[in-house]
Amino acid sequence: MSIQQYQLTQKGGPFALTKVPLPKPGPGQVSIRPRAVALNGIDWKNLAFGAIIRSYPAVLGIDASGVVEAVGEGVTAFKAGDEVMSYAHGIIGQGAFAEVYTVAQHEVAKKPSGLSFEQAVSLPVIFLTAAATIVVGLNVELPGLSKLSNPNQPKSILVLGGSSGVGASAIQLLRIALPSVTIITTSSAPHHAHLKSLGANVVLERSAQSDAAALKAATPGGAGVDAVIDTVGAGPDSPAVFEAIKADGPKLYALVVTRPDAKLPAGLQSTLVGAENILKQEPTALQYLVKIVEEGKFKLPIKIEVVGKGFEAIEKGLGRFPANVSGTKLVVTL
Structure with a gap:
């Protein structure tokens, strides 16, 4: 046949x-x-x-x-x-x-x-990639999927490319993983209301990726972000993103494999991630996706x-x- x-x-x-x-x-x-x-x-x-x-x-x-x-x-x-x-x-x-x-x-x-x-x-690839940025890239536990021991949890996270499928998925998963975290994201104006409805605290114009002061101002006390999830490979072309990372924070940077050859500054705890990473670490990841969709905790991003x-x-x-x-x-x- x-x-x-x-x-x-x-x-x-x-x-x-x-x-x-x-x-x-x-x-x-x-x-x-x-x-x-x-x-x-x-x-x-x-x-x-x-x-x-x-x-x-x-x-x-x-x-x-x-x-x-x-x-x-x-x-x-x-x-x-x-x-x-x-x-x-x-x-x-x-x-x-x-x-x-x-x-x-x-x-x-x-x-x-x-x-x-x-x-x-x-859903599959954007969810798996977003989950990988959080579990593998930031070492943050997703309740019901992963069990990690990381006492230094980020308090503020910048998601670059919030209107992408991975970005909008990551915002929802971060809200599940860290209910009190400050989530800042960047996107064009037509997507701002949607991203706030998914759990973002602050949504900035994409141009803010070139303005370290604007990025820092969106963080608690203006201190800067503890972690960055870069879903679109925007950081390497925007030095202000790195200037907005808190100097005495964990300096976590999860970069999706769209830019595998990207050059990042020294001193970051950076991880290159994709869908395969979470499937290897957490083979039940797709079953977890079904569960949170059916429970109403994860919407079509x-x-x-x-x-x-x-x-x-x-x-x-x-x-x-x-x-x-x-x-x-x-x-x-x-």
Whole structure:
């Protein structure tokens, strides 16, 4: 039996819809027939620049939701027909832009009740990355997921790129992890009210990233921030961000892997993080996501726009990057 994969044939494209054998799940694996896939910045970077892809043809796609096709030996949490969402390996060319794809069981979770496939597919990667910035990057415990012993908890945290999916997710998770922490974030004006509704104390214009005085003024006593979560790689281009870090604080800096080669000042406790980090440290992370969504503690962080139906809509949707996607998750229905 064969399926179709939407393969990227070379850097820059084109894509080709190609028949390949139906993948079979191995021990501990789950194969999924996606009903919706999300489009992410890394998909565009891999298409345009071959950012991480090293061989072709490649199958992109790191977020998907759909129905379990089959399970491998030892898998008991899922069965054929279950509605699920998952993280997939499109970052290295083994992703979800296919009629059926296969992942490890800890990269899958039941679709939250009440969410459509298109809503659910917007969550896995941005949640996992945000959780990694907090648990791995800042060494802060997420109640019900991680157990960490860190007596020096940050009292004020700056989230750069609050209107991104990772930024809006991190704000919500910080409010769960540290109910009394001061959360400061940056975004363009249209997103300010939404980010405050998610838990941010202060929302500043993006231009404040170049104004150390404005950033410090937003912190308790004007002392500066204890920690920075940089979801968009903005800090390395904005020296004022580092000037706003409290001189005698923990100086924590969690940088999402969008800028793996970024140069940071000496003296920071910096960590480069992505979705894989939290999955390795906390394999039940996606199940935790389902729990907090169903308890009403975690809302869809950004708006969803369905850009089309069918594999051919993927290339058109990726053409929207890097502009015109602020505060929006682009989704394709399959």
